Amino acid sequence: MVNIGIVGVGFMGVTHYKAIDKVKGGKVAALVSRDDKKRAGDWRSIQGNFGGGGGVQDLSKVSCYKTLDELLADPAVELVDICLPTSMHVEVSIRALAAGKHVFLEKPIAVSLRDADKIMAAAKKYRRQFMVAHVLRYFPEFRLIKELVAGKEHGKVLAAHFKRIISRPSWWDPQDLKRTGGPAIDLHIHDADFIQFLFGMPKAVSSQGYIGRGGTVEYINTHYQYPGKMAISAEGGWLAQQGCPFEHGYDIYFENATLKFNSSWGEVPQLLTAEGKVRKPKLPGKDGFVGELQDAVDAIKSGKKSTALGGESARNSLLLCLKEIESVKKGKRIAV
Numbered sequence: 126m127v128n129i130g131i132v133g134v135g136f137m138g139v140t141h142y143k144a145i146d147k148v149k150g151g152k153v154a155a156l157v158s159r160d161d162k163k164r165a166g167d168w169r170s171i172q173g174n175f176g177g178g179g180g181v182q183d184l185s186k187v188s189c190y191k192t193l194d195e196l197l198a199d200p201a202v203e204l205v206d207i208c209l210p211t212s213m214h215v216e217v218s219i220r221a222l223a224a225g226k227h228v229f230l231e232k233p234i235a236v237s238l239r240d241a242d243k244i245m246a247a248a249k250k251y252r253r254q255f256m257v258a259h260v261l262r263y264f265p266e267f268r269l270i271k272e273l274v275a276g277k278e279h280g281k282v283l284a285a286h287f288k289r290i291i292s293r294p295s296w297w298d299p300q301d302l303k304r305t306g307g308p309a310i311d312l313h314i315h316d317a318d319f320i321q322f323l324f325g326m327p328k329a330v331s332s333q334g335y336i337g338r339g340g341t342v343e344y345i346n347t348h349y350q351y352p353g354k355m356a357i358s359a360e361g362g363w364l365a366q367q368g369c370p371f372e373h374g375y376d377i378y379f380e381n382a383t384l385k386f387n388s389s390w391g392e393v394p395q396l397l398t399a400e401g402k403v404r405k406p407k408l409p410g411k412d413g414f415v416g417e418l419q420d421a422v423d424a425i426k427s428g429k430k431s432t433a434l435g436g437e438s439a440r441n442s443l444l445l446c447l448k449e450i451e452s453v454k455k456g457k458r459i460a461v
Contacts, residue, residue, distance in 0.1 A: 127422045128154035130202035130226075132193060132217060134163045137231055138208035139171050139179045144414035151204075151422035155188040157196045164189040193217065197224040204229055204425055206418075211311065212304040215240040218255070219247040227254040229421045233314050234439040236306040238447065241440045248436060256421050256431055257439035261315045262322055263416035265408035266386050266394055270377055272409060273384065274323055280380025282324075287316040287359040288387075289373040292366055299339020309334070309342040309453075310446045313361030315373075317449070318442035320349055320357060322433075326441055327351050329460045332452035335364060340454075347449045350458070 129151055131138050138156070145153050158164050163171075168179025190196045196205070197220060205221040206229045207214065214235050221228050228248070234257050235241040248255035261267050274282060289312055305311045321327075327349040334345040344362030351357060365372075374387030386394035396404040410416050417434065424431040445461065452459040 127151045127203050127425045128201045129204045129206050129229075129422075130155040130157070130196045130199065131206045131208060132157050132196065132221075133208035134158040134160070134168065134171070134179075135208060136171055136179075138206075139168055140414055141206055141208055141418065142182070144412065144418050145206075147412070147415045148419045148422055150426055151418065153187055154201050155190060155196050155199050156184075157190040157193055159191060164191065193220065197221060197226065203227060204421065207231060210304055211236055211306060215243055218244045222247045222251045222253050222255065225251065225253065227256075227425055229256045229258060229418070229434075232257055232259050232318070232439065233306065233310055233443055233446075234436065235443065236303065236310060238440065238444060241436075241443055245436050245440065254424055254430060255436045256424065256434035257436055258417050258421075258434070259315070259318045259322075259439060259442065260413045260417050261319045262433050263410065263413035263420070265410045265413070267319060267375075268409045268416075269394060269406060270375070270384065271323060273377075273379070279382035282355060282357075282377060282379055284356040284378040285320075285323075285358070285375065287320065287361075287373075287375045289313060289316055289359075289361040290365050290369070291363045291371045292369050293343070293363040297363075299341060302339055302341055306446075307341045307343070308362050309345050309450050310443065312363070313345055313359070313449075314442055314446050316359040316361060317347075317445045318439070320359060321441055321445060322438070324349075324351060324355075324357065326445070327357070327461055329458050330445065330449050330452050331458045332449040333456075334453040335362070336453065342450050342453050345449055345453060347452070349445075 166182040166184040171179030205226045208231050218228050329350040330347050332347040334342045337343040344364045346360040349357040372389050377384040381399045383397040393405050396406050420431050448459045
């Protein structure tokens with residue numbers, strides 16, 4: 126059994142806590158929160174944009190700590206699951222690795238490549254596994270794309286477009302740019318990561334976007350340039366008005382089929398075949414968060430690094446987003 130310690134009991138910490146309950150070979154052994162109510166299991170104040178609220182949890186079998194040092198000193202904890210703001214990723218990840226713990230870090234890896242490299246160097250120095258939770262790779266609707274691309278059942282991909290749109294958070298302030306990286310890194314990175322997961326790193330990016338308060342790229346639309354004639358693009362941001370719910374989706378154009386999905390439909394993806402039929406393919410897997418955490422636990426148990434959660438891949442995704450931001454601000458194609 127892999128004992129997991131959760132650092133940060135916010136929306137994502139709650140999401141991971143609930144998912145771990147369905148992970149084979151792993152359990153929540155400890156958590157850390159400065160909030161007395163949260164350590165007592167009262168999570169009713171925690172809300173998010175999916176999955177319901179935190180509710181009230183029975184933590185009688187979980188060691189609940191007030192400080193990170195206490196959790197890191199617990200010999201029972203093998204894997205530290207970090208669910209904190211991005212600006213805290215570097216310090217907490219390095220401290221956990223130095224304490225001899227494996228690390229599972231919520232995306233993005235960091236806001237800067239320099240910080241990402243610091244964590245990677247620490248993982249190498251202390252010989253511990255470092256994994257980054259890019260959950261889109263595990264969502265059934267997106268795992269389907271990966272399987273169809275790999276299987277080549279419908280031929281090659283000719284073109285693909287990904288979309289991820291929300292309304293601007295009411296709490297947003299330009300000062301938060303250093304803490305989150307803004308929507309181009311905090312939100313759009315999901316699709317940039319999935320694109321490089323599917324096709325590898327592009328040779329260059331050409332991006333246009335809207336630059337808002339404080340120099341923040343609030344909307345971005347990117348064309349990823351690959352060898353040959355494949356046309357791959359993605360858009361993301363928070364220009365939508367408050368009445369618009371979170372929306373993500375894609376259109377994948379194979380040689381002999383088209384795969385379409387939009388979360389606002391409330392339905393599974395549609396596969397349009399060359400014969401003019403509309404199919405609803407069976408989705409692989411059920412829950413993305415359970416899937417990524419299961420992969421992390423399996424990696425610790427086996428001693429073999431996860432191919433889908435690697436830190437180097439997460440660094441590449443951050444690099445892509447930084448190049449896209451540069452392309453928007455300079456108004457030109459940027460080599461990757």
